[in-house]
Amino acid sequence: MLPTFEPAVLPDDAHALREEVRSFLRGEIAAGHWVPRANSWTIFDEGFSRRCGEHGYIGMTWPKQYGGRALSSMHRFVVIEEMLAHGAPVGAHWIADRQSGGQILQFGTEEMRLSILPRICAGTCYFGIGMSEPDVGSDLASVKTRGERTNRGWRINGTKVWTSGAHRANYLIALVRTEPKTENRHAGLTQFLIDLKRPGLKISPIENLAKERDFCEVVFEDYEALDDEVLGGAGQGWKLVTHELAQERSGPERFLSDFNLLVELVRKLQGSGSAEKDIGRMVARLFALREMSISVAGMLARGISPDLQAALVKDHGMQFERDLPEEARLLAPMEPSVGTSDPYEQQLARTLLFAPSFSLRGGTREVLRGIITRHMGLR
Numbered sequence: 001m002l003p004t005f006e007p008a009v010l011p012d013d014a015h016a017l018r019e020e021v022r023s024f025l026r027g028e029i030a031a032g033h034w035v036p037r038a039n040s041w042t043i044f045d046e047g048f049s050r051r052c053g054e055h056g057y058i059g060m061t062w063p064k065q066y067g068g069r070a071l072s073s074m075h076r077f078v079v080i081e082e083m084l085a086h087g088a089p090v091g092a093h094w095i096a097d098r099q100s101g102g103q104i105l106q107f108g109t110e111e112m113r114l115s116i117l118p119r120i121c122a123g124t125c126y127f128g129i130g131m132s133e134p135d136v137g138s139d140l141a142s143v144k145t146r147g148e149r150t151n152r153g154w155r156i157n158g159t160k161v162w163t164s165g166a167h168r169a170n171y172l173i174a175l176v177r178t179e180p181k182t183e184n185r186h187a188g189l190t191q192f193l194i195d196l197k198r199p200g201l202k203i204s205p206i207e208n209l210a211k212e213r214d215f216c217e218v219v220f221e222d223y224e225a226l227d228d229e230v231l232g233g234a235g236q237g238w239k240l241v242t243h244e245l246a247q248e249r250s251g252p253e254r255f256l257s258d259f260n261l262l263v264e265l266v267r268k269l270q271g272s273g274s275a276e277k278d279i280g281r282m283v284a285r286l287f288a289l290r291e292m293s294i295s296v297a298g299m300l301a302r303g304i305s306p307d308l309q310a311a312l313v314k315d316h317g318m319q320f321e322r323d324l325p326e327e328a329r330l331l332a333p334m335e336p337s338v339g340t341s342d343p344y345e346q347q348l349a350r351t352l353l354f355a356p357s358f359s360l361r362g363g364t365r366e367v368l369r370g371i372i373t374r375h376m377g378l379r
Helices: 012-030 046-054 073-085 091-107 110-121 237-249 259-268 273-301 307-331 343-358 365-375
Strands: 127-130 146-149 153-160 171-177 189-195 201-206 215-226
Touching (some): 073 259, 091 110, 091 127, 091 189, 091 237, 127 215, 153 171, 189 237, 237 307, 259 343, 307 343
Antiparallel strands (some): 146 153, 153 215, 171 189
């Protein structure tokens, strides 16, 4: 099957929403609440998340009875695009809003929905992702964390790694093997809602190249999960995790992580005609990716599962994000430093430190291209 990206048109009221969000963000910056930064969706700021909740910018597509606004994926796209373009620190509520809340809405119990979703919408409940494991990489079908039946539910043992914000989050959704492996590698997997304040967990932050500690290792040591904390039923984990990854891979964060570097590069080169073609080429790639991502948002709004298109957005978006800082170093060379007062130098330094993760998070290029070739019938 050849991939198609049907053009999607933003609703008329989305333009008014965009102006509203821009006004909110400009007020935030003017008040000195935060400074725009590249890769801002990794920056944890509880105060900003609460203020986003007060304005109704979290869980926008969810039903009103759970705290949402019952708007479309296209409206949410506009809000997320503006947040990332302004370098806003959305990291605290990011995972809950992007994927975990949606998993609970679709596959969780009604008690979960009523207890957790309104708090996510209020910007006061935060999630991590319990997928990656040591020595497993992006091969999620090889997860080794195990769940064994008990009289009360499940006993979980194993290790998750690269779990962003786990030391500050309230919950994570973990992919766990609950049945022995068979020839069908995707069978016997289950997703659990994990309460990170419960006994049986050891959470250790990991320092990254930028000297930040948002990644974590999470070790399960006889963690007790209840039956009603299973999402979608035991053994349904692979179906659920592929649905979750479609949400994770297709959004504007896949090409806007270093947008603020592009803005500062343009400012740095203002008046220099020699770089016009290079800047134009990068901007053209950016807008092509944007149209692809809007198309995916339109598919989600229509209830279509865009696994193939999401993988393509992530694959091409990752390459764009890796290319941009290298292009910047050629067009405006300097030895970057995070502590500098020069906006371009600071954005370049931060982007270079995070760039190695761009091709890993959300699935490696090899995994993504495996998905693409399988959907296209090439293997």
